[in-house]
Amino acid sequence: MPVLMRARGRAESHRASTPLELFFDLCFVVAVAQAGRQLVHALAEGHPGHGVVGYLMVFFAIWLAWLNFSWFASAYDTDDPLYRVVTLVQIVGVLVLAAGVPRAFTAGDFRIVWVGYVVMRLALVSQWLRAAHDTRGAERRTALRYASGVTLCQIGWAALLLLPPADAPWVFIVMGALELSVPALAERDRPTGWHPHHIAERYGLFTLIVLGETVSAATVAVQSALDEHHDLAVLLPIAAGGLLLVFAAYWIYFAVPIHLHLRSNQQAFLWGYGHYLVFGSAAAIGAGIEIAVEESAGRAHLSAHAAAACVTVPAALYLVTVWLIHSRHQKRGPAQQLVLPVAAVAVLACTFAGSAAVLAAGLVAAVTVAVGITLTARQGTALAEE
Structure with a gap:
């Protein structure tokens, strides 16, 4: 049957x-x-x-x-x-x-x-x-x-x-x-029976897949440059900075349980549609790292600052979008709310570091995670004392 x-x-x-x-x-x-x-x-x-x-x-x-x-x-x-x-x-x-x-x-x-x-x-x-x-x-x-x-x-x-x-x-x-x-x-008369925890998990898993593709693309780019005997000292900062950016992107996205926020169709749809920018910018970070490697190897027809922008712009967009549709719903107080927007501005500023931009942006992202952890721990301590 x-x-x-x-x-x-x-x-x-x-x-x-x-x-x-x-x-x-x-x-x-x-x-x-x-x-x-x-x-x-x-x-x-x-x-x-x-x-x-x-x-x-x-x-x-x-x-x-x-x-x-x-x-x-x-x-x-x-x-x-x-x-x-x-x-x-x-x-x-x-x-x-x-x-x-x-x-x-x-x-x-x-x-x-x-x-x-x-x-x-x-x-x-x-x-x-x-x-x-x-x-x-x-x-x-x-x-x-x-x-x-x-x-x-x-x-x-x-x-x-x-x-x-x-x-x-x-x-x-x-x-x-x-x-x-x-x-x-x-769904104007009757919403479908989507499940908040399930849909949050589905979006989280696709975020992981996109970040994984970013790591894969960047790894292939570095390997290709090494195979052509390019200087490891030039490629290592790009690889390290790119890895820090991806690790931070993962940490920031999964720092909060978003399914508790998805209580209505309006909240869920705005959150879901906003992920076009989250997924797109996350994937573009990998493309930007490839561009930075290409520029360092002399194979790209753009300046060092333009190559840096290919990494810093999508990284900043990722930070702002994740904060806007995802993280801010679980943040308390101006200090926590300002962490990601300020970090996005700092990452954009790294564009002017030229060939060191990717490493600088990665370090900013790592500091952002550390600051977020510290503020959350302090908030937990304050609540426990109350």
Whole structure:
């Protein structure tokens, strides 16, 4: 007898990510790596405008695909054979999307990316239709609205294939806004049963995957430079500073239990949408470290300060965004609240350190973590004394 797709409860205990969800996330590493690699090529060749705009568009496509699946799975994960097969079909779409990233980035040709999206969206719509078939009343209407909204948006993305490449950024802005409005419209009568602890874990795991890809990209860049007999004394500060930045990024993100903040759709959606900048900036740090290595080896067509900015700007953006949507909800008092914004300004200032910028930014990030730990410990001591 087939399993009915019913909503899972928000108060469900021991709700954790499934092996299928983890497998789904790992397949996104390919797409994230492709986006980062194309950003490195564009920046190293001295095309920052094209590189940044292309990266923002491609990463939005990657992030949106992951977001669509993650929130549905948090509400309706039956984990039966049919659900697993449909999810594996979505993974096929992810891999097709990843294959199309280089062509979309360099030539503005989104045909392969769009085909990958069609595969993912057909699978996702079938999941929503299954949920609508197995439910009644307001819950059924919510599922049907999601199915309709996703379908209409996918048709809208066809504009990328019909309009000139120069119009692609405007298409992304319009379609991105429409995509992000679908959940609010679909859930206006009845919210889906997403689970706060589960969705917080899912976002945390994807943050780890992106940071892991950053470490991998930076390691390959340093290894490549060493293989070409470049001076270890020049590369070591970049490697050390980059590693400190990634370690600090991990520590800062996981310093607070965010699931306690996710009590309503409005809070959860703003937090979830803000992760576009968290994930994108975290991945861009790795690309920036690669650029710094390329510049130190004399293979990049940009100055030392410009190469430094490729690291410090995404690192500062990461700090500010994590504070704005994530950390500040658990901070108490002006001292704790100011740590990350001040650190972001200090990291940006490291841009002017030139070839020592990455190490300087890494040291600032490490000091930021130490200050945060100290302030938290003092607050705990003060509360205990009361």
